[in-house]
Amino acid sequence: MKLNEIAAKLELEKLTPAFDKDVTGVYISDMVSDVIANAKAGNLLVTVQVHANALAAANLVDIAGIIVAQGKRPTDDVVKMAEKAEISIFATALSRWQVATKLYEAGLR
Amino acid sequence: MIEAPEPRFQLADIQPGYVIIEHEMYSKVARSYFSAEPVPPKEPYREGSQVWSFWEMAQSFRFSVRDNQTGKTVRFDELLGLLYYGCCKPDSELYRIGELALVNRIFIYVAIAYEAPDGSRLDIPLEKLEVLNKAFNGRLRTPDKKILILPDYFGLYKELSHGQIMLDFGLTAIEDRS
Secondary structure (H helix, E strand, C coil): CEHHHHHHHCCCEECCCCCCCECCEEEECCCHHHHHHHCCCCEEEEECCCCHHHHHHHHHCCCCEEEECCCCCCCHHHHHHHHHCCCEEEECCCCHHHHHHHHHHCCCC | CCCCCCCCEEEEEEEEEEEEEEEECCCCCEEEEEECCCCCCCCCEEECCEEEEEEEEEEEEEEEEEECCCCCEEECCCEEEEEEHHHCCCCCHHHHHHHHHHCCCEEEEEEEECECCCCCECCCCHHHHHHHHHHHHHCCCCCCCEEEEECCCCCHHHCCCHHHCCCECCHHHHHHHC
């Protein structure tokens, strides 16, 4: 499933362009070390972590995109970093649980 | 779901724990080490004439890289964390090098090592960094993307804060309050 399709289904706010990437699965975590150790390339990361290091970790493991939940928003610097790394960031007021539920309903496993 | 083929080099023996940062009471020198204990040690202790006190901690993990072809495993116990060039100041050498590399879709990280007991930095041999680079590049799916993890030739450890390294500061503080 493409990022654009997911953004449309979940009515996500695009903080960066939705880059043309396939999503291979979902990983939910707020820990940088957990993302580095366990997330897989192509995963969509659902988090409330908006620190630059979260983006650095996502880039290291080749995360396809990030959904920042619960109304959190990264700073402009982090958004700019994400654009350079071609990692899409989406924002939503939904909780991580609600996002997970909707992603499952959308067909992601 | 699209399953990627198994990469040759993989993270293995992942051991969760804490990076403990402590400082010496008189000289105010700070140093860090990894603790795998379930409850991180916070009591001050004496080491010769020095008294070391707990300062801060971050959740982290220790790991090895396994070569699935040979079965050989390389441990990275001396690795404190990785620093992404984009988390450095825009007027720093590393940031400028990182921006140059980015033109070729190469993303620069620097491996920061723990301090030795005498205050010097532990060495991460180039051969080990080569293995680490293979492990992270082997995980990538984006075709033209490359990760380059460099040794700390820049002496960044002298000037950076632990918060710039990819560690989980803050989360343990939240847990303590709950």
